[in-house]
Amino acid sequence: MAKKLMFILLVLIMMAAGSVVAMADEESAPLMNMIAETNENMQNIVMFDEAVQGEYIEEYSHQAVFNKYQDLFQDREIQMEGVYLKNICINKSKESYNNQDYTLSAMLLDEVVLENGESIVVMAFVQTDDSCELLGTPKQMFAKLMKPYNFRLPFSGKENPNLIRVVAFLKSEWQSLELGENLEITNFEIIIEEESFIFKDSLKSSWDIIKSVENILQ
Amino acid sequence: MRLSLEFKKSILMIFLLLLCVLQMGILWVDKSPGVSIFSSQRFWPKTENIKVEEVKKNYIHPGRIIVSDGTEVYWPLEPDNAFYSAIWNGFTGSYLKQILEQSAADNVYYTDWDTLIKKKCVIVEFKCSVPVGILQWLTGTEKPAMTPFKEISKVAIIPDSLNHNEIILYLTEDGVNVYEYIVNIEQGSIRKEDYYYLLDTIRDNETIIPLRTFGSLYPGIENGELLAVLSEDKELKMIRDLRVTTPDEIVLRQDNIDRIQEYLIESSSTYTAPSKDGTSVLFSDDEKIVYYYDNGFFDYRYRTWTGPKGAAEEALEQALTFIEYRRKNLELDSGIYLTDIVSTNPNYYVFTFNYFMYGMEIKVLDEKGKTIKPSIRIIANRERVLDAKWYIKTFSDNDFAKNYDLNFINFYENKLVSEYPQFNIDFQPQHISTDYLFSGMRAEPYWLVEADKKEIYLKMEPEGE
Numbered sequence: 237m238a239k240k241l242m243f244i245l246l247v248l249i250m251m252a253a254g255s256v257v258a259m260a261d262e263e264s265a266p267l268m269n270m271i272a273e274t275n276e277n278m279q280n281i282v283m284f285d286e287a288v289q290g291e292y293i294e295e296y297s298h299q300a301v302f303n304k305y306q307d308l309f310q311d312r313e314i315q316m317e318g319v320y321l322k323n324i325c326i327n328k329s330k331e332s333y334n335n336q337d338y339t340l341s342a343m344l345l346d347e348v349v350l351e352n353g354e355s356i357v358v359m360a361f362v363q364t365d366d367s368c369e370l371l372g373t374p375k376q377m378f379a380k381l382m383k384p385y386n387f388r389l390p391f392s393g394k395e396n397p398n399l400i401r402v403v404a405f406l407k408s409e410w411q412s413l414e415l416g417e418n419l420e421i422t423n424f425e426i427i428i429e430e431e432s433f434i435f436k437d438s439l440k441s442s443w444d445i446i447k448s449v450e451n452i453l454q
Numbered sequence: 455m456r457l458s459l460e461f462k463k464s465i466l467m468i469f470l471l472l473l474c475v476l477q478m479g480i481l482w483v484d485k486s487p488g489v490s491i492f493s494s495q496r497f498w499p500k501t502e503n504i505k506v507e508e509v510k511k512n513y514i515h516p517g518r519i520i521v522s523d524g525t526e527v528y529w530p531l532e533p534d535n536a537f538y539s540a541i542w543n544g545f546t547g548s549y550l551k552q553i554l555e556q557s558a559a560d561n562v563y564y565t566d567w568d569t570l571i572k573k574k575c576v577i578v579e580f581k582c583s584v585p586v587g588i589l590q591w592l593t594g595t596e597k598p599a600m601t602p603f604k605e606i607s608k609v610a611i612i613p614d615s616l617n618h619n620e621i622i623l624y625l626t627e628d629g630v631n632v633y634e635y636i637v638n639i640e641q642g643s644i645r646k647e648d649y650y651y652l653l654d655t656i657r658d659n660e661t662i663i664p665l666r667t668f669g670s671l672y673p674g675i676e677n678g679e680l681l682a683v684l685s686e687d688k689e690l691k692m693i694r695d696l697r698v699t700t701p702d703e704i705v706l707r708q709d710n711i712d713r714i715q716e717y718l719i720e721s722s723s724t725y726t727a728p729s730k731d732g733t734s735v736l737f738s739d740d741e742k743i744v745y746y747y748d749n750g751f752f753d754y755r756y757r758t759w760t761g762p763k764g765a766a767e768e769a770l771e772q773a774l775t776f777i778e779y780r781r782k783n784l785e786l787d788s789g790i791y792l793t794d795i796v797s798t799n800p801n802y803y804v805f806t807f808n809y810f811m812y813g814m815e816i817k818v819l820d821e822k823g824k825t826i827k828p829s830i831r832i833i834a835n836r837e838r839v840l841d842a843k844w845y846i847k848t849f850s851d852n853d854f855a856k857n858y859d860l861n862f863i864n865f866y867e868n869k870l871v872s873e874y875p876q877f878n879i880d881f882q883p884q885h886i887s888t889d890y891l892f893s894g895m896r897a898e899p900y901w902l903v904e905a906d907k908k909e910i911y912l913k914m915e916p917e918g919e
Binding site: 349381385 | 525526527664666670671672673674684685686863864866867868870871877878879880881
């Protein structure tokens, strides 16, 4: 009996030993992923801390800028181009189906050279009845090319043009902005034509949908 | 006469002694260490003849196939996309042959390329401009081509035409002159409905990261039609890390020199000399000098560079035979594609090839010279290969993949400008791509940017590190 038990025990030990080898994962992908995730979380924590610290020291926020210079930003009569930006374009967003989605892009003027860590903040506002409204999330420019700045314009129709003000300033000097010195404001007007119902187009798009469904089913 | 056993033994001894002398002589002449005369390739039949006709299509691939849905957003298809191979096979197997066989006609289309590709179309881009002769050879066209163009670099396929069985192709060699052709959709080619389906639904494919032209966002950029991922947010893509190894058969060791010769040199050399430090071996004879290095670099040079230049397709055939002979012997399974043709020299052509994996080109990073080299560069004329520089490598997954941000603007802002501050003042890009580069045992993804006549390479930073 003892021999039988010993034999069974031995088999179990061998199976366990075999399993350890068989389950050993050379790639250690889960472990790598875990390490990567941990690193990412750690980095996020550090970045968050830096962001909070930065805000605390400099007290910069988009809202703080808006509150401080609200009157200047709202007065459409005041504008000054060519301080920081050139080739400012506001075009209909290519990626979106919504005809009110637009993209702002721009380049820094050749003579504007940013020192290490400096940035130009670009904000876009649209004029509403009694105030102006910030569009999308403002962008910071660290280099010559500005990251595309996407936003949705609130008004459509010929009677409701979107009166846009593009504001650019040096972030480090945000507390003492002077038009033409370290602040640039450019006016734009964009009219979004309302989509009218065109019978022929609606037939065509219906036909396209039918064809698409047919292709999927095939 | 009956021979005694002792006499038979003596005869056997003498025979064995003679064999020893013969073997010693062979090794003496070869100047290489070795084992037996039977392992030398001269006593075995040659590798069967290489049939380039059967494999030539494997070496010519599109640089990119892009779908334009008419909104100035461009969607590059991955090589594993079903449409990718269907479009390419239809183009090379049917449309191209029809174009080359058409009689000479005034096919000039009076619209520039940039305006044309803003329409709904499928764009096939070659890695380099391919001469008509090579395209004829590729498609097996027998009629002499009477085309108004000498080379093709890009093709736009537009499924709009009056006839249900026809589509329109626009070709360009330089991006300036555009030629229009109407071709029949033959059996086996991708159908017109499928083109429409692709054009209409590409935007819904969330796995494809779209490209935009610089011109559409930054009118100040001179090369406005240059495509890149220009987006507001991060555009992440999983890219595998590659392990780079020299094939086992040709690892440079003292006891492996015979084998290396067998695999890489078509005829046995009269002189073989390993270097003193063991990092290279020289094979030479009356015709050629070949150096092979321990990093897998194969340097072949024909002694006399004479002979007629011939047509590009004839020289390419020589180059492909040269590669295919070694590739077949070594069973290299990574894709090797033609990436450049230079035909300016009056005596020869220079062909550049690179390895490809996961839709990305694999090039060599020369860390000493701080330059990027192609994996294979072959100089050939119609008669033979005159010079070849080839990093003979195999590539496999390094068992991990990382996420990389393909948004060029993020790379430009976070890395390019800090490394090259001059691009903060003026930036005029001519070329932008993401490719694999290798210098040792690993191939990693890099940004390759050509701007202001300067070729820049910077390692892509994985997310979360």
